[in-house]
Amino acid sequence: MNYSLHLAFVCLSLFTERMCIQGNQFNVEVGRSDKLSLPGFENLTAGYNKFLRPNFGGEPVQIALTLDIASISSISESNMDYTATIYLRQRWMDQRLVFEGNKSFTLDARLVEFLWVPDTYIVESKKSFLHEVTVGNRLIRLFSNGTVLYALRITTTVACNMDLSKYPMDTQTCKLQLESWGYDGNDVEFTWLRGNDSVRGLEHLRLAQYTIERYFTLVTRSQQETGNYTRLVLQFELRRNVLYFILETYVPSTFLVVLSWVSFWISLDSVPARTCIGVTTVLSMTTLMIGSRTSLPNTNCFIKAIDVYLGICFSFVFGALLEYAVAHYSSLQQMAAKDRQKICYLYAA
Known part of the structure; x- marks a missing residue:
């Protein structure tokens, strides 16, 4: 039994020594491979x-x-x-x-x-x-x-x-x-x-x-x-x-301005028609302005050429709606004045 243990210990020692030698050779080879060596011109x-x-x-x-x-x-x-x-x-x-x-x-x-x-x-x-x-x-x-x-x-x-x-x-x-x-x-x-x-x-x-x-x-x-x-x-x-912006922004905004001017040819007595056109064009222009600014969210501090153009278009559209409000109010005042004159003529007669 002791002889068998002794023999096993000797074999294990020899195997361990062989592995260490092979490991050292492997490390040397790896260390050499880290160096740049080109075939044909080693120097x-x-x-x-x-x-x-x-x-x-x-x-x-x-x-x-x-x-x-x-x-x-x-x-x-x-x-x-x-x-x-x-x-x-x-x-x-x-x-x-x-x-x-x-x-x-x-x-x-x-x-x-x-x-x-x-x-x-x-x-x-x-x-x-x-x-x-x-x-x-x-x-x-x-x-x-x-x-x-x-x-x-x-x-x-x-x-x-x-x-x-x-x-x-x-x-x-x-x-x-x-x-x-x-x-x-x-x-x-x-x-x-x-x-x-x-x-x-x-x-x-x-x-x-x-x-x-x-x-x-x-x-x-x-x-x-x-x-x-x-x-x-x-x-x-x-x-x-610029073609994309012409089709996406400039042409629609121009059409909205022209559409707002159509109300000038509608009678002052057609309140629903003129009010509908004015409000629709104002809201549509507002949507265009918001859309043009949200495409460049971090540049809203800059006044751009497209902002100036849309601002002018919005002024025309809003002006057309405001014009109808002033014209309608002025028409009502004139009608009221005429009614008062008729009443005065009746009392005078």
Whole structure:
């Protein structure tokens, strides 16, 4: 019995030791797999430090950007913002990643964690996210001369200050601004790769309420407390399509004004007819005014062009009803005066 227990203990000790050795080997292999090793150029990343930018301590890194606008899903006058899906592509030179040959290599997007990438962010962005279906929508491509291409697919909601004083016959100017979060102009310089041709997709977009009139790119400077930063600006103009508002608001309100004037051709003695027309047109105009304002609930503090137009129409409609009230009252007074004159003539006779 003691011999059996002793044998079982020895076997268990050997099995445990073997498992520990295999576990240590597995940990070593996992630790090695965390390092960036590319077949064919294993020495490419020897001594590479992803926490230091290219040319650290020297000339600033030149980062060239291009944009593809995939869609502009919504433009909100209430929140004064727009939501767009963009393909952001950045190119820069990193001499530490030069390798022999004239080929390029597209790497798994997860390897971006092992490379230095610029800390680009979208100025005035309210919320943004990187698409993750089916994997993170990122691309890393290395070229033999050390050029790195880094592409992202992003959906972002960006603030756009709108002037609604001419609504709905207005034209809005919105911006998409890109800037480095931490690197100032001494470390990173942003440029558009091909000027205005660096932006594509806007000319093909079809929006529900707007038409994109024109767009252009700018390179400006942003002076902040932490330094002087390069800022890339895409500025585009949106002209509102007014046909919907003509059919929905302007034509009905015009017809209501004309309808209120019909009462002028109705006899003063037809009290029900003229009163019905006047009250109906006033109530209908009130409904139109409320509907036009509830479509933009957070902008009621602005006096818009459509408010002025509907206000004038309401004045005409209400004036027609008020005119009948004054005319009817004046007619009754004249009839009463005539009756008094007849009575006076009778007494005098």
